Amino acid sequence: MRLMTALIVGLALALLVVGLALIPLLHPTFTRLLVQRYSETAQSGLTQTQMLHYAEQVRGFVAGGGADSLPATVDGRLGFDTAAVSHLRDVRRVLGGAHTFTGILAALLVVWLGVATARKRFATIAWALLAGAGFCLLFVVLGALAGALDFDALFRWFHGLFFSAGTWEFPSDSLLIELFPEGFWVSAGATWAGLVAVGGVLLGISGWVVRGAEMHASASGVVGQNVNGA
Numbered sequence: 001m002r003l004m005t006a007l008i009v010g011l012a013l014a015l016l017v018v019g020l021a022l023i024p025l026l027h028p029t030f031t032r033l034l035v036q037r038y039s040e041t042a043q044s045g046l047t048q049t050q051m052l053h054y055a056e057q058v059r060g061f062v063a064g065g066g067a068d069s070l071p072a073t074v075d076g077r078l079g080f081d082t083a084a085v086s087h088l089r090d091v092r093r094v095l096g097g098a099h100t101f102t103g104i105l106a107a108l109l110v111v112w113l114g115v116a117t118a119r120k121r122f123a124t125i126a127w128a129l130l131a132g133a134g135f136c137l138l139f140v141v142l143g144a145l146a147g148a149l150d151f152d153a154l155f156r157w158f159h160g161l162f163f164s165a166g167t168w169e170f171p172s173d174s175l176l177i178e179l180f181p182e183g184f185w186v187s188a189g190a191t192w193a194g195l196v197a198v199g200g201v202l203l204g205i206s207g208w209v210v211r212g213a214e215m216h217a218s219a220s221g222v223v224g225q226n227v228n229g230a
Helices: 002-020 028-038 048-063 082-118 122-162 175-179 182-229
Strands: none
Touching (some): 002 082, 028 048
16 A cells, blocks of 8 residues: 555656646746757748747747737738637646646645655655656656657657647748747757656655665664663
């Protein structure tokens, strides 16, 4: 029963890390750096300053902290049409759901940790942390393998989990694709995986620390009992 509890909590911890790893990816600085590196400025006919401006508008739109509309025309060319705006609204909905899920998961884990600590179930806490580390690293390895073998297939599968077919595919000359081409998503995915891996390592270290402390406390208790018995 304790092993099953540790596995369930470990999976919850890993999912929490996955959710938290999204936060840096939605920061304006991250978007700016990647757009500067990967956006197809020459093909779009816009300056880099304009590309950065519209990329930030999109980021604010999907993150819920910007305007609630995007321009249909940009410098005399097609900007964000109805299909693009509809997809970005879907993205905003998914991100909002992920944010809510992560918050609920964090609250439940804090409650569990408090109860487990009060009941002195430190071994279970340690194994849950180690299980969380294992799940994090498993997610990273599987994602890296899938991306290395066929990134396009992974990209399609990932979008298929959250969006209806045909609602997230756009022509290569659309502004949305020129702002955020494949290179942008490869780098974002790699960063996300790296953050999840770091989170997994931190969970693992925490698990070993708690495990070591619990074993030391148990050994000290046994020694104390033997001394008192003597």
